[in-house]
Amino acid sequence: GQQLNQSPQSMFIQEGEDVSMNCTSSSIFNTWLWYKQDPGEGPVLLIALYKAGELTSNGRLTAQFGITRKDSFLNISASIPSDVGIYFCAGLRDNYGQNFVFGPGTRLSVLP
Amino acid sequence: GAVVSQHPSWVICKSGTSVKIECRSLDFQATTMFWYRQFPKQSLMLMATSNEGSKATYEQGVEKDKFLINHASLTLSTLTVTSAHPEDSSFYICSALGDAGNTIYFGEGSWLTVV
Numbered sequence: 419g420q421q422l423n424q425s426p427q428s429m430f431i432q433e434g435e436d437v438s439m440n441c442t443s444s445s446i447f448n449t450w451l452w453y454k455q456d457p458g459e460g461p462v463l464l465i466a467l468y469k470a471g472e473l474t475s476n477g478r479l480t481a482q483f484g485i486t487r488k489d490s491f492l493n494i495s496a497s498i499p500s501d502v503g504i505y506f507c508a509g510l511r512d513n514y515g516q517n518f519v520f521g522p523g524t525r526l527s528v529l530p
Numbered sequence: 531g532a533v534v535s536q537h538p539s540w541v542i543c544k545s546g547t548s549v550k551i552e553c554r555s556l557d558f559q560a561t562t563m564f565w566y567r568q569f570p571k572q573s574l575m576l577m578a579t580s581n582e583g584s585k586a587t588y589e590q591g592v593e594k595d596k597f598l599i600n601h602a603s604l605t606l607s608t609l610t611v612t613s614a615h616p617e618d619s620s621f622y623i624c625s626a627l628g629d630a631g632n633t634i635y636f637g638e639g640s641w642l643t644v645v
Contacts, residue, residue, distance in 0.1 A: 421573075448632070449632045449633070451633060451634060453636070458621070458639070458641070459638055459639055460534075460536070460623050460625075460636040460637050460638045460639040461574075461623075461625075461636045462636070463633065463634075463635060463636075466632075466633050468632060506573070506574070508634060510632055510634075513630065513631035513632045518564070518627075518634060520573070520574060521573075522573040523573050525571075
């Protein structure tokens with residue numbers, strides 16, 4: 419299906435640095451979801467956002483649902499080696515609907 | 531949180547045979563499940579959307595006779611790769627729409643190797 423835009427596509431950072439990545443669309447979504455995928459495994463849900471403007475944290479991770487409902491960002495503070503992986507965003511338009519689209523992912527590498 | 535389990539985690543089969551992958555929602559009922567395929571270093575590619583009790587909706591370019599999807603109960607969807615060929619070797623992942631209808635939970639994925 420239709421994809422969201424994620425940027426950057428990939429990033430290399432030093433351990434301890436903060437990371438910021440975002441997800442944008444030309445369409446409005448009612449839910450934004452952020453996932454992390456480790457190599458050879460299925461994506462794991464990190465943060466779910468259900469309201470425009472909502473800011474939610476999960477440990478060192480913080481995500482926000484954009485006011486326009488067309489974007490979302492994910493921040494990781496004080497990165498550690500296990501943060502390595504692919505981060506996917508996903509947008510849902512309607513509850514119980516099938517209008518679910520996902521981004522191509524941001525590949526994060528953390529250098530010791 | 532909600533748990534989705536896939537089985538098997540990995541499978542090797544001979545070319546020409548069929549293989550079935552199961553996707554179960556362990557602690558919630560999933561009326562809608564999704565099947566994806568993922569090639570190395572690439573994003574998830576949606577193959578089909580599976581609704582309990584009805585026929586799956588396949589994405590353009592996905593052969594419905596090749597990839598049979600059955601969603602016979604609220605907690606189980608299966609993907610059967612029929613007459614598998616080496617080019618079908620891939621990582622297959624399922625996901626399920628949660629009870630509230632606004633969150634997707636993924637399975638652990640299944641590696642298929644066709645020799």
